[in-house]
Amino acid sequence: MSKVIHVRTEIEIPGNPSAIHVAEMRELDRATSESPALCTMVRIIELAGTGAxxxxxxxxxxxxxxxxxxxxxxxxVPHPDSYADFPDIKAKIITAEEFEGLWVEAITKFPQVA
Structure with a gap:
């Protein structure tokens, strides 16, 4: 079974606020060792505001x-391990519990997503 990853990303968009996402993704098996590491997105949450x-x-x-x-x-999407290659993306692995806490907030606000 492939590994499940939870990640928070902030993407810098010149002239606009950062795009902030928290995602649950599943690693895809590599066809060869030279293949880029990829993940399948499972669930995603979009945030606005600042860290505070x-x-x-x-x-x-x-x-x-x-x-x-x-x-x-x-x-x-690319595997989070490769995000350091993108200068406009800040990424941080989060726990499943952190993701689930935000997911509860998201489905409370948007019950049609559940």
Whole structure:
């Protein structure tokens, strides 16, 4: 069974507030050792604000309902281990408990996502 990863990302967008997402993803098996590491997105939460006061603004289940997301998320994304290669992305692995706490907030706000 592939590993489940929970990650928080902040993407710098010149002239705009950072795009903040918390995602649950599953590692994809590499076809070869030279293949880039990829993950399949499972659930995603979009946040707005600053680290001191963020609010859930959108959420979605990939292949299911999505509400309030600024853009449709990609189903397959680079593995978080590769995010250091992208200068405009800050990423931090979070615990499943941290993700689930935000997910409860998200589905309370957007019950149609559950």
């Amino acid at each position: 006061g963020e609010t859930v603004t959108g959420a979605g289940v990939i292949g299911g309902n999505q509400v309030g997301l600024a853009a449709e998320p990609n189903e397959t």
